[in-house]
Amino acid sequence: MNNETPIKLILASSSIYRRELLSRLHIPFISISPNIDESTLQKESPEETALRLAISKAKHVSESNPGYTVIGSDQVCSCKGRHIGKSGSFDNAKKQLQLISGEKVLFISAISITNGIDTLSSVVITECKFRILNDATIDYYLQKEEPYDTAGSVKMEKLGITLVEHIKGDDPTSILGLPLIKLTDFLIKFNIISM
Structure with missing residues (x-):
């Protein structure tokens, strides 16, 4: 990878988790919160929600930062056909974890990158x-992690991994909210990374 020249790269996110993930690529970047409405639209699938929000975040920040390449990302959790977003509180998180106990859950991570002209x-x-989770396990986890700012109330990079029986996917970073394998593909196409 060639990082000899300064790169004008923005991560359209206030998430510390996404900042930590992007920093793994050793590319200079700044973070700007996109400040968009993240509500789900009626009859929108979880995939459609995640993709729409990732694109909206990237484009919103790009509009006010010409000359920069902007990365937008969003994650939606889906169980039994239901959207599961950020819980925001202990009580909501407990309900989410009771819902996903023993179930298969999809974590849908969308990314979008734009330079104001081209978008991928x-x-x-x-x-x-997920394992079958009793109330004592859920309460202990929530008290230790307070995961109220993550989709599905599960922090996979921390204690949340203990709640899971197995994971299937093509990118181990996708579950954390920023799929670095696909993002690297995009960064190569935008000439941010050279291989």
Whole structure:
């Protein structure tokens, strides 16, 4: 990878998790919160929601930062056909974890990258099978992690991994909210990374 010249790259996110993931690529970047409405639209599939929001974040930040390449990302969790977003509270998180106990859950991570002219976007899906979780396990996990700012209330990079029986997917970073394999493909096409 060639990082000799400064790169004008923006991560359209306030997520510390996404910042940590992107920093693994050793590319200079800044983060700007996109400040968009992240509500789900009626009759929208989880894949459609994640993709629409990733594109909206990238384009929104790109419009006010010409000359930069902007990365937008969003993750939606889906179980039994239901959208599961960020819980925001202990009680909501407990309900989410009770819902996904013993179930297969899809974590849908979408990314979009734009330079204001060209845009590339993709959805990466990871399937997780959760263990059967009793209330004591759920309460302990929530008290330790307070995962109220993550889709499905599951922090896979921390104690959340103990709640899972197995994971199926093509990109181990996708479950964390920023699929670095697909993102690297896009960064190569935008000449941000040279291989």
